[in-house]
Amino acid sequence: MSEFNKDDYLNDLPDADNLSATGQAGPSDGAAAGSAGKASDSAKSADASADKGAAGPAGDKASAEAGPSDKTGDSAAAGADDGAAADDSLTPLGKAKKEAADYLEALQRERAEFVNYRNRAQREQERFRQHGIIDVLTALLPALDDIDRIREHSEMDDSFKAVAAKIDKAFEKFGVEKFGEKGEEFDPTKHEAILHKPDAEAEKETVDTVVEAGYRIGDRVIRAARVVVASPQN
DSSP states (O other), rough: OOOHHHHHHHHHHEEEEHHHHSHHHHHHHHHHHHHHHHHHHHHHHHHHHHHHHHHHEEEHHHHHHHHHHHHHHHHHHHHHHHHHHHHHHSSSHHHHHHHHHHHHHHHHHHHHHHHHEEEEEEEHHHHHHHHHHHHHHHHHHHHHHHHHHHHTTTTOOOHHHHHHHHHHHHHHTTTTEEOOTTTTOOOOTTTEEEEEEEOOOOOOOOOEEEEEOOOEEEEEEEEEEEEEEEEEOO
């Protein structure tokens, strides 16, 4: 009889873990598979419920938002239909009157624009005309001053007086006015005082001597009169 070897005996015995795995594999695997299937079905049901719950409010909201747009489009279409129906309901005479009223309104607008343009053009023309007169007058001022000095000293013969009178009338024709006379009250807006002379008899500042006459066109002063002013002594 051979000797009993404990180690060899133990090595020949089957492993308990292997026995459990092989012997209980069928039932355990089936139960696990069933549990997994149930869990999967439960998860699918939960996902379907969530999708349904999410889709419900979103769908309702989309329907609510789409409602006003559809109503607006319907109202616009209805308004257009009403306008077309109103035009169609007019008689031929009514349509002719409406067209005549539209043409009259357009004509009145064009006439108002033309009147404004004409007035603006007239103002521009008058302004350019005054500028031309001012340029000519400014260029002739030294000669006009010499004529006034000759006239003041009575050194002008009859022919020269006739020429000077024609020049004055020509400027009057274009609206040029000469101003500045001895004895006038001093006005700083149209007089330029080159000297103040005390005068015991003067009660207010007056023009004593006109050195150079002033010229203006309407209210516009082209050149102020250069004068000597007599002032009260006090």
